[in-house]
Amino acid sequence: MIVDVGVNLSRWPFRRLRGDEPGQLPAMLLERGVGQAWAGSFDGMLHMDIAGVNERLASECRRGGAGILIPFGSVHPKLPDWEEDLRRCAEDHRMPGIRLHPNYHGYTLDDPDFARLLKEAAARRLAVQLVLKMEDERVQHPLLRVPPVDASPLLGVIAGIPGLRLMILNGPGRLSKDAVVKLAAAGVHFDFAMHEGITGVARLIEQIGAERVVFGSHFPFFTWESARLKVQESGLDANTTERILSQNALRFLSR
Amino acid sequence: MINRREFMAGAAVAAGLAGLGGCASAPSANPPAPFDVWNLHCHLYGLPGTTGEEKVANTLKIADRLGIHRLIFYMGMEVGSANPTPEALRRYNDECMAAIKPFHPRVLGFVYLNPEHVDFCLAEFDRCVKNGPLVGVKLWVARHCNLPELDSLVRRATELQAPIYQHTWMNNLGNKPGESTPQDLVELAARHPDAALICGHAGGDWERGIRIIRASKNVRLELAGFDPAAGVAEMAVRELGPERLIYGSDTGGRSFASQIAKVLGADISDDARRLTLGGNLRRMLQPILDAKGIRP
Numbered sequence: 001m002i003v004d005v006g007v008n009l010s011r012w013p014f015r016r017l018r019g020d021e022p023g024q025l026p027a028m029l030l031e032r033g034v035g036q037a038w039a040g041s042f043d044g045m046l047h048m049d050i051a052g053v054n055e056r057l058a059s060e061c062r063r064g065g066a067g068i069l070i071p072f073g074s075v076h077p078k079l080p081d082w083e084e085d086l087r088r089c090a091e092d093h094r095m096p097g098i099r100l101h102p103n104y105h106g107y108t109l110d111d112p113d114f115a116r117l118l119k120e121a122a123a124r125r126l127a128v129q130l131v132l133k134m135e136d137e138r139v140q141h142p143l144l145r146v147p148p149v150d151a152s153p154l155l156g157v158i159a160g161i162p163g164l165r166l167m168i169l170n171g172p173g174r175l176s177k178d179a180v181v182k183l184a185a186a187g188v189h190f191d192f193a194m195h196e197g198i199t200g201v202a203r204l205i206e207q208i209g210a211e212r213v214v215f216g217s218h219f220p221f222f223t224w225e226s227a228r229l230k231v232q233e234s235g236l237d238a239n240t241t242e243r244i245l246s247q248n249a250l251r252f253l254s255r
Numbered sequence: 256m257i258n259r260r261e262f263m264a265g266a267a268v269a270a271g272l273a274g275l276g277g278c279a280s281a282p283s284a285n286p287p288a289p290f291d292v293w294n295l296h297c298h299l300y301g302l303p304g305t306t307g308e309e310k311v312a313n314t315l316k317i318a319d320r321l322g323i324h325r326l327i328f329y330m331g332m333e334v335g336s337a338n339p340t341p342e343a344l345r346r347y348n349d350e351c352m353a354a355i356k357p358f359h360p361r362v363l364g365f366v367y368l369n370p371e372h373v374d375f376c377l378a379e380f381d382r383c384v385k386n387g388p389l390v391g392v393k394l395w396v397a398r399h400c401n402l403p404e405l406d407s408l409v410r411r412a413t414e415l416q417a418p419i420y421q422h423t424w425m426n427n428l429g430n431k432p433g434e435s436t437p438q439d440l441v442e443l444a445a446r447h448p449d450a451a452l453i454c455g456h457a458g459g460d461w462e463r464g465i466r467i468i469r470a471s472k473n474v475r476l477e478l479a480g481f482d483p484a485a486g487v488a489e490m491a492v493r494e495l496g497p498e499r500l501i502y503g504s505d506t507g508g509r510s511f512a513s514q515i516a517k518v519l520g521a522d523i524s525d526d527a528r529r530l531t532l533g534g535n536l537r538r539m540l541q542p543i544l545d546a547k548g549i550r551p
Contacts, residue, residue, distance in 0.1 A: 015462075015486060016486075017485050017486065018485060018486070018489075018522055019485075135482065135484070136481065136482050137427065137428065138424075138426045138427050138428055138459060138460075139425075139426075139427060139459055139460040139461075139481070140427055142427070145427060194482070196508065196509050196510055196513065197301060197507060197508060197509065197510060198301065198302060198303070198314065198317060198506050198507040198509075198510055198511065199303070199317060199510070200510050219485075220485055221484065221485060222482065222483045222484060222485060222513075222516075223483045223484075223485045223516045223517060223519075223520030223521065224516075224520060225512075225516035225519050225520035226483040226512060226513040226516035226517075226520070228512075228516075229321060229510075229511075229512035229513075229515065229516050229519070230510055230512040230513065232320055232321060232512065233317060233320055233321055233510055233511050233512040235317070235320055
């Protein structure tokens with residue numbers, strides 16, 4: 001079974017994608033051997049009614065998720081009363097985690113509200129997925145150019161938050177190799193949807209160890225096969241493959 | 256050779272998992288013919304190994320994991336200057352020819368030229384292509400490709416039926432000074448209707464790049480070196496037809512995986528997939544391969 005930690009429901013704002021009709025995505029994932037997929041919503045990037053976004057996400061995962069979609073709600077710490085959105089994610093929707101888009105929500109990682117959100121999430125036992133970017137900034141729509149998240153303050157921010165479970169999606173981006181190693185040592189997990197280079201997954205594992213690497217596809221914005229074939233290209237042994245395809249993600253959530 | 260079903264089944268087998276069971280479903284009564292995968296775009300830099308020969312040998316082993324049959328290399332052991340001198344070009348081309356030699360013709364190469372040095376490049380073309388093992392031309396970011404300096408190089412390549420790969424990009428953050436766009440290439444193509452031109456990287460911003468080259472029938476679209484955004488192959492097949500797409504990876508900066516996934520994961524026919532993964536490039540190279548007696 002594959003656990004895909006990085007899929008997206010609803011509509012990408014600038015292009016229709018195969019899989020963006022309700023019910024289509026889980027069917028496509030099942031066809032590809034995915035037994036569990038952690039789903040955020042594209043709507044969480046730009047919509048201001050985050051509570052509505054999360055309600056739809058939870059509903060679609062519950063009713064149309066074919067039993068494989070796990071909702072990760074959006075929280076926007078610059079919106080009034082974001083704490084209520086967090087509470088609903090945990091208590092009403094019973095989500096295991098949340099997904100953050102700091103670059104689309106207009107804050108940096110040294111913002112005190114970000115640290116407060118992480119603390120609140122940890123206190124509620126919500127896992128946090130931090131998305132460093134959604135697309136290549138070189139080819140974004142001319143009217144919506146959003147630089148990637150600068151994750152360099154992250155290590156200092158998470159140091160004071162016990163119990164935090166943090167995963168970086170669509171990284172490591174511009175993080176230095178040293179910072180990636182230190183974040184992994186601090187328990188941060190990384191997917192490899194946007195990690196590039198020949199045998200990139202094997203090189204990431206060499207860098208931070210197999211236990212911190214998880215399978216994320218950024219589907220349906222990316223073609224799903226990209227992440228899967230990266231594993232194949234890396235020539236990993238069966239044990240390591242199984243860890244990054246499913247075991248690490250399941251362990252991350254159960255901590 | 257490998258077809259899509261076998262390819263994805265291989266992924267599951269290699270991983271020791273049933274993870275791709277859906278893709279690796281039981282063969283139909285009429286299984287598709289195998290894909291002969293030709294990768295247009297590989298570089299020596301960023302690959303595992305020390306010598307060029309070692310890098311190519313290691314990369315072929317990795318290519319085998321994905322069923323990629325043939326690789327085409329260009330440029331040298333380092334990225335180098337955006338505007339390389341004749342001395343640097345000669346060194347890069349020597350490095351490329353030495354690296355591919357033990358693996359030729361499974362591994363082929365293009366000569367790297369810089370239109371800033373036309374006379375040198377005409378001689379370098381003759382040294383490496385007319386009288387050497389290379390079978391095409393690579394142009395990068397030294398000069399915009401719509402400039403008249405390109406004309407004699409394009410004429411020489413066209414005489415030998417050598418394809419010309421032109422890097423193109425449309426970067427929101429700003430192109431390099433000499434970096435070509437698909438529009439530049441379309442202007443060059445209009446002056447050389449018989450030339451075999453390849454629009455590298457689909458211009459990066461592929462939704463615009465595809466439209467820009469659409470009416471220029473002697474320009475092919477290459478899919479390497481940008482994120483594996485879903486839909487690129489579908490749009491390209493729809494707008495250009497299946498015979499103008501070429502798979503490449505821009506390895507080692509990019510993985511083989513993310514780039515071939517644009518084709519293997521696309522909602523296109525197996526015929527279009529076969530053409531994109533190798534058929535179109537093979538057809539484009541066939542005249543020069545025949546002329547040089549190369550039987551890949």
